[in-house]
Amino acid sequence: MVAALELYLDPAAEKRIRTLWRALAQAGVQSMGELLKGRHRPHVSLLSAAELDGPGVAAALAGMDAAPPLELRFDFVGQFLGRVLWLGPVPTAELLAHHAAVHGRLDAAGIGGFDVYRPGGWVPHCTLSMRVPHAVLPGAIRLCMDFLPIRATVTGAAVADHARDLFTPL
Numbered sequence: 475m476v477a478a479l480e481l482y483l484d485p486a487a488e489k490r491i492r493t494l495w496r497a498l499a500q501a502g503v504q505s506m507g508e509l510l511k512g513r514h515r516p517h518v519s520l521l522s523a524a525e526l527d528g529p530g531v532a533a534a535l536a537g538m539d540a541a542p543p544l545e546l547r548f549d550f551v552g553q554f555l556g557r558v559l560w561l562g563p564v565p566t567a568e569l570l571a572h573h574a575a576v577h578g579r580l581d582a583a584g585i586g587g588f589d590v591y592r593p594g595g596w597v598p599h600c601t602l603s604m605r606v607p608h609a610v611l612p613g614a615i616r617l618c619m620d621f622l623p624i625r626a627t628v629t630g631a632a633v634a635d636h637a638r639d640l641f642t643p644l
Contacts, residue, residue: 476588477526477635479576479644480517481541483600487548487626491516491561491600494621503559503603503614513636518546518563518598518628520576523587528633528642534583535576540644541631544569548624551615552599557606559614560599561624569598 482488495507495516506514546563553559563569574593580586589595606614631644 476522476524477633477637477640478517478519478523479521479526479531479540480515480519480632480634481544481628482515482517482630482632483546483626484629487546487624488516490621490624491602494561494618495602497617497621498559498603498614501613501617502610503606505603506601509604516600518600519591520573520596520631521580521585521587521591525638526587526633526635527585528635528640530583530585531580531633532642532644534579534585535644538575538579540576541628542572544572544628546626546628548600548626549622551618551622552597553606553611553615554597556604557608557611558601559603559606559611559618560601561618561622563598563600563626565598573598 492507495505498505499508548561548563550562552562573596577593602618633642
């Protein structure tokens with residue numbers, strides 16, 4: 475497992491994505507809603523690492539709004555290697571600037587993470603499933619497309635480390 479600095483979505487968008495998680499599960503795709511006894515929330519991760527010091531991240535971001543009310547529009551479905559299925563928000567200038575500002579603060583504090591989350595290489599996404607079986611992938615993508623677009627507003631942030639059962643609101 476990994477830890478992440480997660481941006482959370484408004485209740486209506488969260489409900490819509492949870493409904494999609496359930497629809498995927500009914501189609502034979504294990505969704506994020508089924509993992510870790512339902513503790514996952516729909517989110518967009520700004521940083522991910524093997525471990526993160528939640529209080530250290532909070533201290534590094536002190537005085538900065540970790541969760542400004544960014545408007546997100548999930549317009550597309552994507553897949554990473556390993557059969558990871560996700561929804562992609564349009565990478566607006568505001569979202570990318572916030573991501574870069576957060577990383578600037580964390581870099582200055584000596585807090586790092588996986589390279590794929592660095593500015594310039596980060597693909598903003600909301601994970602739906604970690605391992606989509608090949609046989610159901612085309613249907614899963616079609617199902618996801620039926621739910622788009624999803625409009626969302628960022629309403630909160632936290633450092634979540636499910637492996638160690640740690641959660642630090644920001």
